[in-house]
Amino acid sequence: MSIAATITKDNKSFLARNQSWMIQSAAIIAPFIVFGIFLTFYEVNPIELYWSMVQTTFGNLYGFGEVLLKATPFILTGLAAALPAKAGLVNVGGEGQLAIGALFATWFAVFYLDTMPAMIGIPIMLLAGACGGAVWAGLVAVLKVKGKLNETITSVLLNYVAVFIVGFFVHGMLKDPNSFNWPFSPEIANTLRLPIINNTRLHVGFMIAIVLAIIVWFVLSKTRLGFKIRVLGSNRLAAERAGFQINKMYFWVLIAAGALAGIAGMIEIAGIEGRLRASVGTNFGYLGFLAAMMAWNHPLRLMASAFLLGMISVAGNKLEIFSGLPSSSVNILMALVLFFILGSGKLVKK
Amino acid sequence: MATGRNTNNYLLKTKGLTKVFGSLVANSDIDMVVKQSSIHAILGENGAGKSTLMKMLYGVYAPDGGTIMMDDQEVELHPPTKARAKGIGMVFQDFRVVPALTILDNIALSVEKGFSFNRKKLKKRIIEISTKYGLAVDPEAYVWQLDLGQRQRLEIVKVLLAEGTKIIIFDEPTSVLVPQEVEAFLNMLKMLREDGYGILLITHKINEVLAVADQVSVLRSGVLTYSASKEDGLTADELIAAMMGNKELKTVMKDTNNIFSETSLQIKSGTIKGDYGEIVIQDIDFTVKKGQIVGIAGISGSGQRELAEVLFGLRKLMKGSIELKGQACKPDVRAFLEAGVSFVSEDPIKESVIPGFSILEHMILDGMPMKKKAMGIDWKMLAQELQLSKEANSLALADGQRHADTLSGGNVQRMVLTRALIRTPEVLIISYPSRGLDIGTTRTIQQHLVELSQQGTAIVLFSEDLDELFKLSDELVVLSGKRISQPYETATTDASQIGQLMLKGEST
Numbered sequence: 028m029s030i031a032a033t034i035t036k037d038n039k040s041f042l043a044r045n046q047s048w049m050i051q052s053a054a055i056i057a058p059f060i061v062f063g064i065f066l067t068f069y070e071v072n073p074i075e076l077y078w079s080m081v082q083t084t085f086g087n088l089y090g091f092g093e094v095l096l097k098a099t100p101f102i103l104t105g106l107a108a109a110l111p112a113k114a115g116l117v118n119v120g121g122e123g124q125l126a127i128g129a130l131f132a133t134w135f136a137v138f139y140l141d142t143m144p145a146m147i148g149i150p151i152m153l154l155a156g157a158c159g160g161a162v163w164a165g166l167v168a169v170l171k172v173k174g175k176l177n178e179t180i181t182s183v184l185l186n187y188v189a190v191f192i193v194g195f196f197v198h199g200m201l202k203d204p205n206s207f208n209w210p211f212s213p214e215i216a217n218t219l220r221l222p223i224i225n226n227t228r229l230h231v232g233f234m235i236a237i238v239l240a241i242i243v244w245f246v247l248s249k250t251r252l253g254f255k256i257r258v259l260g261s262n263r264l265a266a267e268r269a270g271f272q273i274n275k276m277y278f279w280v281l282i283a284a285g286a287l288a289g290i291a292g293m294i295e296i297a298g299i300e301g302r303l304r305a306s307v308g309t310n311f312g313y314l315g316f317l318a319a320m321m322a323w324n325h326p327l328r329l330m331a332s333a334f335l336l337g338m339i340s341v342a343g344n345k346l347e348i349f350s351g352l353p354s355s356s357v358n359i360l361m362a363l364v365l366f367f368i369l370g371s372g373k374l375v376k377k
Numbered sequence: 378m379a380t381g382r383n384t385n386n387y388l389l390k391t392k393g394l395t396k397v398f399g400s401l402v403a404n405s406d407i408d409m410v411v412k413q414s415s416i417h418a419i420l421g422e423n424g425a426g427k428s429t430l431m432k433m434l435y436g437v438y439a440p441d442g443g444t445i446m447m448d449d450q451e452v453e454l455h456p457p458t459k460a461r462a463k464g465i466g467m468v469f470q471d472f473r474v475v476p477a478l479t480i481l482d483n484i485a486l487s488v489e490k491g492f493s494f495n496r497k498k499l500k501k502r503i504i505e506i507s508t509k510y511g512l513a514v515d516p517e518a519y520v521w522q523l524d525l526g527q528r529q530r531l532e533i534v535k536v537l538l539a540e541g542t543k544i545i546i547f548d549e550p551t552s553v554l555v556p557q558e559v560e561a562f563l564n565m566l567k568m569l570r571e572d573g574y575g576i577l578l579i580t581h582k583i584n585e586v587l588a589v590a591d592q593v594s595v596l597r598s599g600v601l602t603y604s605a606s607k608e609d610g611l612t613a614d615e616l617i618a619a620m621m622g623n624k625e626l627k628t629v630m631k632d633t634n635n636i637f638s639e640t641s642l643q644i645k646s647g648t649i650k651g652d653y654g655e656i657v658i659q660d661i662d663f664t665v666k667k668g669q670i671v672g673i674a675g676i677s678g679s680g681q682r683e684l685a686e687v688l689f690g691l692r693k694l695m696k697g698s699i700e701l702k703g704q705a706c707k708p709d710v711r712a713f714l715e716a717g718v719s720f721v722s723e724d725p726i727k728e729s730v731i732p733g734f735s736i737l738e739h740m741i742l743d744g745m746p747m748k749k750k751a752m753g754i755d756w757k758m759l760a761q762e763l764q765l766s767k768e769a770n771s772l773a774l775a776d777g778q779r780h781a782d783t784l785s786g787g788n789v790q791r792m793v794l795t796r797a798l799i800r801t802p803e804v805l806i807i808s809y810p811s812r813g814l815d816i817g818t819t820r821t822i823q824q825h826l827v828e829l830s831q832q833g834t835a836i837v838l839f840s841e842d843l844d845e846l847f848k849l850s851d852e853l854v855v856l857s858g859k860r861i862s863q864p865y866e867t868a869t870t871d872a873s874q875i876g877q878l879m880l881k882g883e884s885t
Contacts, residue, residue: 249752249753250752250753251747251749251752251753251754252752254738254754257734258731258734258738258742261731261732261733261734262728262729262730262731262732264727264728264729265728265729265730265731265742266742267691267710268689268691268710268720268722268728268729268742268743269710269714269742269743270710270711270713270714270715270743272711
């Protein structure tokens with residue numbers, strides 16, 4: 028909870044506040060009902076499926092680890108959307124910022140860090156990833172501040188550019204000489220792989236994401252800087268009249284957001300993939316954006332919504348085994364979640 | 378009176394019309410009649426309830442009491458679609474148009490129904506109507522290319538083309554027009570009258586009322602205080618008296634023989650551009666000195682907002698320079714704030730209120746110093762300070778924990794005023810301080826301003842209330858026709874002189 032909410036008990040009735048909370052919960056539950064109806068048409072029992080989702084997630088350590096693993100990049104790209112949202116910006120560029128972060132991280136890992144011990148190599152690789160994301164978000168920031176271009180548009184468009192840039196490198200300078208001409212980078216050194224928790228595939232990247240979410244929450248709700256960011260996001264005119272350096276704030280918020288998404292890219296490489304492919308983190312940026320919306324841009328709630336999206340992603344595989352429906356049909360569920368969130372946003376405001 | 382008009386034929390009649398917002402009675406028990414072929418002017422100060430009344434007639438608000446009659450039947454006008462179906466059209470101050478479309482398309486949006494429309498036919502009708510009433514518009518021009526006068530003409534054409542329009546409400550129509558356009562506009566009103574329309578003209582410009590109105594109703598604090606028709610003989614003095622009420626025009630608690638020497642804030646041959654790139658104020662010199670209150674009078678839309686923003690560093694001067702205590706200043710709010718300039722904007726709900734933030738949180742934006750506590754803010758300490766502050770108490774500021782977006786307009790005003798005063802600024806730019814406030818609080822805030830000036834604050838006071846300007850100012854200047862008048866000593870000037878200047882500008 029932000030300071031604004033904790034220290035202030037406004038005169039809205041208890042009911043009115045609960046109503047908004049209820050609408051929000053309904054918006055999370057409703058898509059599962061609609062998707063359930065869809066599933067019944069394909070003769071899949073939705074209750075069985077949802078139950079098995081819960082079972083896989085909480086039934087054993089491995090399944091739980093898988094969900095957390097999926098949720099990790101969503102938390103980070105979610106932060107990359109939520110933080111700018113608090114400043115009144117719409118950053119849809121998590122996708123591209125993640126990709127460039129992964130590129131930077133791989134570049135450093137392959138060319139400079141392959142003989143480094145983990146204690147030095149991993150942090151440097153992390154910084155490289157953050158820098159990559161920041162550079163990419165920096166483009167959006169400069170276009171916003173100097174060019175007065177809408178950041179929503181530029182960040183989306185730069186996603187495509189980013190994917191092609193990664194493609195350019197994995198087909199060229201970063202191509203693994205031993206790959207029989209496949210477009211991917213050489214594998215990074217084993218020392219640079221993130222340590223893994225026993226009996227799972229879960230790596231410490233998850234911890235990094237949690238820590239960063241808590242830091243972002245702390246900055247936003249407990250510090251003077253966060254206060255200013257929230258003022259700017261809620262009423263730009265008021266921020267202007269309070270003498271805030273709005274352009275500077277926009278710039279650095281976007282840079283920070285890019286760094287967060289860039290770290291997600293580094294974690295993908297060092298935690299899971301081990302090498303860079305042009306397809307690294309496909310859709311993670313957009314799903315993170317979705318997670319941020321589901322959490323109403325609240326960094327702590329974001330962890331929960333990312334977890335839920337992680338569950339849905341893992342359920343995709345389950346669905347395929349279960350029913351013969353393609354695993355991508357969970358995208359329908361994701362889309363439904365988005366629709367309901369957008370729709371309920373209007374209701375809550377009123 | 379023109380011949381052959383059936384003035385007994387009323388189009389709309391209200392009885393006991395009442396509207397309440399929270400604890401504020403915006404309109405109380407209003408009886409009035411709109412006749413065919415007649416121009417009915419609604420006069421009143423800001424916040425007198427003119428807009429509320431018109432919005433009820435246009436169906437934006439449902440009345441809380443009373444009835445509206447049309448054709449001897451009680452009618453319900455809420456929502457506006459119903460009012461429009463009953464033949465009521467409204468030309469708003471802020472135009473409801475789509476800039477990316479042409480005039481033709483904008484009009485089609487509002488008057489055409491169904492799936493298709495005949496462009497040629499509509500174009501012909503637009504040209505017919507616009508030539509008939511002298512409303513020069515080019516149907517193929519894009520709205521974003523139009524100036525405000527042209528946009529207004531578009532709005533009028535739109536209303537005229539709507540089927541069955543009988544009554545047209547104009548909300549302060551001349552505030553967006555340049556003087557030459559005003560005359561043409563008034564002629565058009567007369568033509569509309571000849572053609573049988575009933576016209577409601579909201580305004581606070583008395584000379585326009587005298588020029589065209591057949592009937593006048595004056596509102597004060599939501600109550601109809603005066604109504605008369607042309608036959609009764611309308612005079613400016615009577616109307617002013619009805620608008621102002623029995624408020625005394627005296628300077629309370631203020632020394633009048635102060636001598637000011639130290640220049641605080643100064644504009645040298647400044648030219649200011651408006652939001653649309655048009656020149657709003659041209660080549661003016663303006664000075665306010667330490668401890669002085671300079672009142673700026675002028676009819677609304679004469680460049681007050683733009684000038685206020687320049688004085689706070691929010692808006693760039695197109696030409697000329699601005700100096701704070703003799704030092705040239707860049708247009709940068711931070712620099713102005715650090716130099717001790719405070720600003721109360723004319724639209725605090727839009728420009729100052731931050732949704733979801735408490736009053737206390739608003740206080741540290743350009744008000745109380747941000748008490749630091751580690752990396753955060755010491756809210757407890759601030760809350761205590763606010764509670765003990767003289768300003769908050771005397772202005773009856775609402776509880777610091779309340780969210781500002783739940784406050785009424787008057788309470789928002791109290792909040793921004795407290796914030797400006799609590800800082801004891803060196804220069805205070807303040808617009809319409811008593812807007813939305815009851816008389817008691819108005820007096821308090823005026824007293825605060827006088828005290829502040831005695832402590833050495835230079836105050837630039839924008840107001841539409843001449844009473845207030847005279848009561849508080851040491852010097853008055855008038856904004857009119859893109860110019861600013863020479864300063865007039867309040868003590869040796871009277872209201873009618875300033876009123877003349879507001880309407881006509883300084884004769885050259």
